[in-house]
Each structure stands twice: as structure tokens, then as C-alpha cells.
Amino acid sequence: MSNTEADPSEVECRAAADTARVEVLTAREVPLGGPRAMRVRRTLPQRDRSLIGAWCFADHYGPDVVATAGGMDVAPHPHTGLQTVSWLFSGEIEHRDSLGSHAMVRPGELNLMTGGAGICHSEVSTRTTKVLHGVQLWVALPDAHRHTARAFEHYVPDEFALDGATAKVFLGTLAGKTSPVSTFMPLLGAELVLAPGTELLLEVDPSFEHGVLLDTGRLRLSDVELAPAELGYLASGAPCLRLANPGGTPARALLLGGTPFEEPILMWWNFVARTHDEIVAYREAWQARSERFGEVTGYTGEPARLPAPPLPPVTIKPRRNP
Template sequence: MDDVQILIPREVPLGGPRAMPVRRTLPSRQRSLVGAWCFLDHFGPDDVAATGGMAVPRHPHTSLATVSWLFTGEVEHRDSTGAHAIVRPGELNLMTAGRGVSHSEFSTPDTTMLHGVQLWLALPSRARGNDPAFDHHVPEPVYVPGGIARVFLGELFDVRSPVATHTPLTGAEIVLDADAETRIEVPEGHEHALLLDDGDVTFEGTALEPGELGYVAPGRRTLTLRSATGARVVLIGGEPLGEQIVMWWNFIGGSHDEIVEAREQWMAEIAGPTTGPTTRFGPFPEGQPDALPAPAMPGGRLRPRG
């Protein structure tokens, strides 16, 4: 059986050059997907007074679902489905783009420290044309050997999230006690990855540093976590997607041409009215900050990954 592959985070600005810095482990040169999970940003603890916090004006998505999961602080979410929600620690907010959606994210005025993760799920081709949707769920904490788990998507520790997904997958926060060992039963056909947020952990015998993502291929029936001083980790996993995707900026598609089309439609929408039957990413509430324009397309054709 293969060893644990460690993905090292790289720092990128969220929302532009002057935006809050985040640590990104997915996608990476070594790996594009873990099941359907295709994107993982880890941020904080971020002093909002110093950095300005999260300030991401309206922007588009296609063919993916976004997961916001906070440890500290709050984020105000608005999207073109009409959803308006405050993202709070321990509460799942899942926005499914389908054929197209737009949303904004701003840390709330009362937030002093912001800390959490944001993840994307690639939708399978059969779901890319679906209507956009928004789901909210507050998972109950579950006491497990060596710690506490909150299963926000999929099934783990005999707990199933009620939020539906388009592919079999798992997402959970686990807080480990000091001198703890936890063995987790998982589907043998799923691949998994573990993000260490804080503390110390060994994942299947391999030590991770804070911010690193450890990946294991399908073939395991159990995963073993150990911590000497205690830790907070996020476990993601799922059945391999089984198809390639093209991913660029905030879009996922099945081809380079689909991405080009989505970009052109977005730029046309933010240049004119955001209501009517032909809009793909609207409508959006009035009085909000200006939408983010899409960057220029790269010179060559985008390559599929996965």
C-alpha cells in the first residue's frame, strides 16, 4: 500500500492582491482531486483589524459546490439563489453552482479573528446543468475514541449528514485529545486526505505539520490518527470522481471552450443588467460592491485534470 503523500500549502491572496492571505493545498502540482474535492484553502487565525479580513465581492462559479467551514469568526454570505446567511463556526454552508451562480463573502463587523477552511467540490458531468442551490446544516458533535467529530458531509462514525451530494464523499472536523488514538472506518474504494489545522498529528504513521494535507489512496478500510498534545484536523474523502475536469479561476467545465463561454457570459452580465431570462449568474441584490471581473484567459488551451 502506498505511503502518505504530503501536499505543502502555498500562500495566495483571496479575492485579489490586497486580500486576506490563505494557504492552498488543493489543487497542487502533485494532486488535483481527492474524490470530488478539488480545492482547499486554509486561513487564519487572521487578525481582521490588521488584514481587513475576508472581503470577496460578487463573483461567479460553474459546475462546483462551495463549502465554508469556520473555526472562529463569522462571514456574511449572499448569492444569486436569494440565500443570505451568516457563516458561523461549526455550521455547514454548501452552495451548489450547477450551471451558474454568483455570490459574495465578507467577514462580519463583529469578527476580530477569522479562522477556517473553504473547499470546493467538482460536480460530475450529469449535475453540471442543474439549478443552483444553497444548503445549511449544523452537525451535532459526536464523541469518538480520542476526541470529538462534526460530520458536515457524507457519513463517518455512524453519523450521516442530511445534506445531499452528487458523488459519495465525506467531510468532517475532528478535535483530538492529548495522547489520543482514533481509528476511523472508511469505504475501501474511497481516497482520503487530512488537513492539520493546529497541534500535532500522525496520519497513518506519517507526521504532518500544521497546514499540510496528507493524502492516502483507495484501498484502506481504516484510517489511524494519533496526537501527543491534541489537534484539530479536517478529514475529506470520497469515491474517485472518475472523469476529468477543466478548472480555471472560479469555473469548472468539461472543456476549454466551456470555460471561455462562462467567462464571456460573466463579463457580459456584470457590464449590463443582471435580471432577465438570459442571465446565467444573476440576479443579485442591489447596493452591493462592484462584482469581480474575470482575469484574461491564458495564452494556451486549458488542459483537463483529474
């Protein structure tokens, strides 16, 4: 890669990193969807950390052999106050939403859906899918934009070489590559694959906090080794990330980043809100088939739409980071 800046600033990437700042988030296994729910590994949100930048939700699944695991079949369900980010490593998922979008999610291709004031969608792995493997991510929308209109974008990032690694940038900017996909806060999303024995110093925006979600192989973030499905968190302030693959096979990970999200949010089921009363109103609107969410056409599974679960008998409290 060439840096074409006319007046580049000097950035010192130290080989010795502050390992005390690496926080390891361990996934918990949860069911996804309705009665034929597949199992996913969820690293965000959790009690000790709810967000990394505006990233507020991370599900990691597979590789699942569809013939035995059953694949993905999530009936139409609603969203508010967020963007969904779908990224696959293998397989194919059919997406339909109430904006009228009908698209396939394929490996290395970004599908981003903006829920805003309200949207609903379905997700079904295709009949040709043998092995399903990927991540589903959510981005919380800041208060000024959380009632924005529904939207859908598709983007196929180019793969490019780093020192002993390859990368695909699907959101934000990394190593001089910028995604054209629109977001409402500064964000970074990229797939990284490190060759065996690779050590990589990666220049990043020091105003961002970062998370590294390991998919396959072995990976060290600073001097902390991550296990597959673990997410390593680094607070803002570092101009570089130090990554290393000490194993004998390639290591694949997702790099997520963004400026700290200072607003407290409420998350319940598929809604991101600011108050308990908003959550109650969203649930009632979905159950009443309100125009707020619209309708998905073309989904043929059962049930025809996911009913909202009962609300807890307590007031839902905001999520914020430590």
C-alpha cells in the same frame, strides 16, 4: 457510539499501516479576492494531485486578526460546475448569492452552495469578527449533474465523542453519523479534534480515497507526521485510518473523502468545466452580465463585482490525478 446494524460485517483495523501510501501535500500561499485580498493556504489543486474524491479545491486561512489582516471581502463572483463548502473555526462571514440566499457562516455550521449551470455570490467577514479562521472547499460536479440548478443548504452537525476525540460530520457518513446534506457523488467531510496523546483507529469506507488537512496541533496519519496546513492523502482500499496526536495540545483536522473522480475536469478562475471552449463561454457570459449567473443584491463593497481576469494565451488543459 452504538452500531445498530442487525448483521454487521467484520472489519479488521490493523495497527500497522502502509506508510508508503501516505502522500503529503504542502500548501502554497495565494491571495483571495480583489484589491484587499487576504492570504490563504491552498492545498488543492496542485501539480501532483488535483482531486481527492470529488474535492477539487481547498483553501485554509487564519487565524487572522481582522484589525491587522483586514478580514474577508470578496465581491460577487461566478461559479459553474461545482459546489462550495464553507466551514469556519472562528469568526463569521456574510454570504449572499444570486439565488437570493442571505446567510451567515459560523463556526461548526455548514454552508453549501451548488453552482451547477451558474451562480454568483459574495463573502464578507462581519464587523463583529475579531479573528477569522476556516476553510473554503469546492466539490466538482460529475458530468451528469454539472448543469444542475442553483441551490443553497445550511446544516449544523452535532458534535459526538470518539475514543479520545470528538467529531462533527457535515457531509456523508462517519462512525454511524450521517449528514442530511445532498451531494451528487459519495463524499465525506468531517471535523476531528484529537486530545493530547490520543491514538484513534477510525473505520472508513474502503472505496473512498481520503485527505486529512491539519489545522492546529500535531497529528500523525499512519506513521507520517503532518505539519499545520499540510494535507495527508491516502488512496482508496484501506478500511480504517490510523490517527494519533503526539503533542501536548489538542489537534484539529478536517477529514475529506470520496470515491475517486474519474472524469478529467478543467479549472480556471472560479469555473469548473470540461473543455477550453466552455471556459471561454463562461468568462464571456460573466463579463456580459448574463442571466446565466444572475445578480447578488445587498453587497455594498467595491468593486461591485469581480471582473474575470484575462484568459491565458494557451489552451487550458484538463486536470486529472496521477
